[in-house]
Amino acid sequence: MRSIADLRKCASAHLDTYVDPRAPFAFATYDQLYDFSGTLTAPDCLAANLLTLRLRHDHVIPLFQRDAGAGPRLLAAMQRVLDATTPDEPAFAELDSIDEPPFRLVRNANLLTEEVPQWTAVTVSKVLHRLRPHLVPICDALVRRFYLADQTVTFYRALHDDVRANRDLLAAITRGRRTPDGRPLSELRALDIVIWHHERYGCCVLS
Template identity: 30%
Template sequence: MKQPLTLAEILAVLSDPQSVTDLKRYFGHAGESAFTGGQFERLGGGGDRPETCNLVTAEDLIAVELLSVRVPPRTALDLLQGALGEAVSAELGEIPTTVALGHPGALPLVEKGQGAYRAWRLLRKADGIGWVVAGKLLARKRPHLVPVYDEVVACAFRTRKDFWRWLHGRLGERDGILAERLADLRRQAELPDTISLLRILDVVMWMRHRDEHTGYRCPGGRLPTSGR
């Protein structure tokens, strides 16, 4: 089994000119229609805006659908006006919107049994919501702390379990060079600061691997031969 990408390998992907091209294409800056996911964070002003940051709203559910997943109707109603929504809101209320993955204070929030993990587990156990949808809902509510993560991105990184902790570690290496590179990439792609650095990373890795991903036993994303 291949090992997860090293920091140097991630930086090599980000330094490849294709990454800027992919970002512009995904978010609609390349003279063609944007992917619907380009509005995931920005729809309705964002899921972490103060007035709704601790509530799952209809806009959040639509935003998740922009990433090609869906919350079943009964579970959606429970999130909007039922006990599940109240339980998730209570967990969200314990998770600051200002803490970013890789920064001091983030790790205790994403460790097993802690804030974001408890909210993720609560969502994952709901009818019709698996680990992918649960993660995407949380990424909408806490875009600087929780990354969008699915099978394609997991394969591109060659990671599986404990991804939040693993990525936190990479973001903390070499005085935070990964975050600096992501911010620079966001500027090169002429994207607004409302797009989180975690989302920049997710989109780059997803765009690079989505067409070549073969599902089970996929060897993972190919690395650029230069640009490290």
């Protein structure tokens, strides 16, 4: 199975390239909390578009309608993730498995996307990761390809095993790195950036 350890030699260079303020990537915009109050808002949902989603107004507005439909149920499920955790705890790598209650809440939200147009596990992950960067991994197609995972649950299990096995490496490549608003860069975000950038561009552009 492929692992972040396979990219040990080029990981820091991938991070350097992505977080460069002159680079055409989302780090300076997506990786900010702005004025988050603890309650999920429509701007929080739309901020996920910075990672190449295509959420339109008519995909987000139904989540905030005052009824008992599928949209508000999905919004409530994502809010439960936020209410049960903090921006720093728990960490994905500290869970014994992806079946533990904090991450089970994320998986429950994923299940509800089947009834909401344009929402998938990918969408949920890109909305929630900004707000819980240590708990919710970004479920990106290129990162899933790296792990040879065609199912979301398969991806999360493979990622969980890899993160737990390589915490020293992830701690080393994130040491001293911060988000644009001054928070420590999470290991999950660093892993996502390194693998995404490697799968998208390879290592030849780093030499």
